[in-house]
Amino acid sequence: MSSAIRFAHPGPPDVLHLAQVDRPVPGPHDVRIEVAAAGVNNADLLERRGHYPVPPNAPPGLGLEVAGIITAVGGEVTTWRLGDQVCALVAGGGYATEAIAPAAQVMPIPTGLTMIEAAALPEVACTVYSNLAMIARLTAGQAVLIHGAGGGIGSFAIQWANAIGARVITTAGSAAKTQAARDLGAMEAVNYRTDDFVAATLDATDGRGVDAILDIVGTTYLRRNMECLADDGHLLIIGGSVGPVTFDLWDLLSRRASISATLLRARPAHQKAAIVAGVTRDVLPLVEAGKIRAVVDTVFPLAEASLAHELLESGRTVGKVVLETSRHQPW
Incomplete structure (x- = not known):
């Protein structure tokens, strides 16, 4: 038994x-x-x-x-x-x-x-790798926005992206978690309860936006995430709230951007x-x-x-x- x-x-x-x-x-x-x-x-x-x-x-x-x-x-x-x-x-x-x-x-x-x-x-490594490496093809010198720095996926994603030479911007819900994110290698860590992560992301990238976004929040962040995407950027949704949502398709077409949604x-x-x-x-x-x-x-x-x-x-x-x-x- x-x-x-x-x-x-x-x-x-x-x-x-x-x-x-x-x-x-x-x-x-x-x-x-x-x-x-x-x-x-x-x-x-x-x-x-x-x-x-x-x-x-x-x-x-x-x-x-x-x-x-x-x-x-x-x-x-x-x-x-x-x-x-x-x-x-x-x-x-x-x-x-x-x-x-x-x-x-x-x-x-x-x-x-x-x-x-x-x-x-296993779960975090496979989730991060399958999305950021295999789908978004994130490489050294590119910028990535990672939501949920305090979670298992977020804490791993920050380290992996930093290890390959990408620039990491991340969000978390407390000062302790944003400091932990910086300690793990994040270039910029935004407390989403007190600061606007869209403004912080655009500021950190000189207005260009990021090449990839790893999102665990879902529908409530969709429009704001799209504001953060650079040309040819990838929004990778791996969890969070689900349900009907509307957005302007031109936001994707005009920047050759893409959205993917995956569960491992x-x-x-x-x-x-x-x-x-x-x-x-x-x-x-x-x-x-x-x-x-x-x-x-x-x-x-x-x-x-x-x-x-x-x-x-x-x-x-x-x-x-x-x-x-x-x-x-x-x-």
């Missing part, structure tokens, strides 16, 4: 509880991971509330990223072996002592990282495999070189997943919240 966090019906954090579950069995192209730590993401909060559709055939339970040791491999898997220490992007079921991951979504743990730090990487979890397997391969090739070496670090705010025992959700919902965190199992401690 294994243990996993489950909930019987959508609701507040206290619906989460630790339960005994059957040991997961890997398919022919999967591996089973004895989980040391699992990252907590906003998608998990939405799913717990009943507001996030689960992709078909996803493993049961919350949790989209884990780190641990491989304990079983499917018959068609040749890239991983028993005992390998890995981190992985999973489609569900990460809040558990054991989880199943497609072999193509597994990555080696960068040298020097703990399991807790490694568990904070529901992508088909071949796309996730390509993203993970890119992260392994291009991003993990930056982590090993110390140019990007895993920003972990707080670690909770697996059984206290409800407290982890409460903290993440509070908006007080800088970086990731991580759950730790008790199988192999200390790491």
Whole structure:
């Protein structure tokens, strides 16, 4: 038997509880991971509330990223072996002592990282890389606006963009978070509660605007984001509020700009495999070189997943919240 966090019906954090579950069995192209730590993401909060559709055939339970040791491999898997220490992007079921991951979504743990730090990487690294590198093709010398500097994605995106030589402008909701963003490499950090990020962005770019925007806010920022785009710029929407919205298409046409909207979890397997391969090739070496670090705010025992959700919902965190199992401690 294994243990996993489950909930019987959508609701507040206290619906989460630790339960005994059957040991997961890997398919022919999967591996089973004895989980040391699992990252907590906003998608998990939405799913717990009943507001996030689960992709078909996803493993049961919350949790989209884990780190641990491989304990079983499917018959068609040749890239991983028993005992390998890995981190992985999973489609569900990460809040558990054991989880199943497609072999193509597994990555080696960068040298020097703990399991807790490694568990904070897959979701944010894959989200940032797939949008800023693969879609926007952000390069050295370009400028990027990253919303939500205090979150796991924001704190990672700032570091990655800075590491490749891009100029980073970011937003956050407090002075402490804007200072944390500067410490991570942001050229300009705007407190959106007290300052106009559009004016600050245009001022920081001498009126040109930015080449890419990574947005977690959604419809309420659409028009203001478009004011920040440079010619040929890309607005990348990865979350936030959704619903009908109107805008002047000429704003895009006149600047040859584009808008994309993506969710990582529901992508088909071949796309996730390509993203993970890119992260392994291009991003993990930056982590090993110390140019990007895993920003972990707080670690909770697996059984206290409800407290982890409460903290993440509070908006007080800088970086990731991580759950730790008790199988192999200390790491």
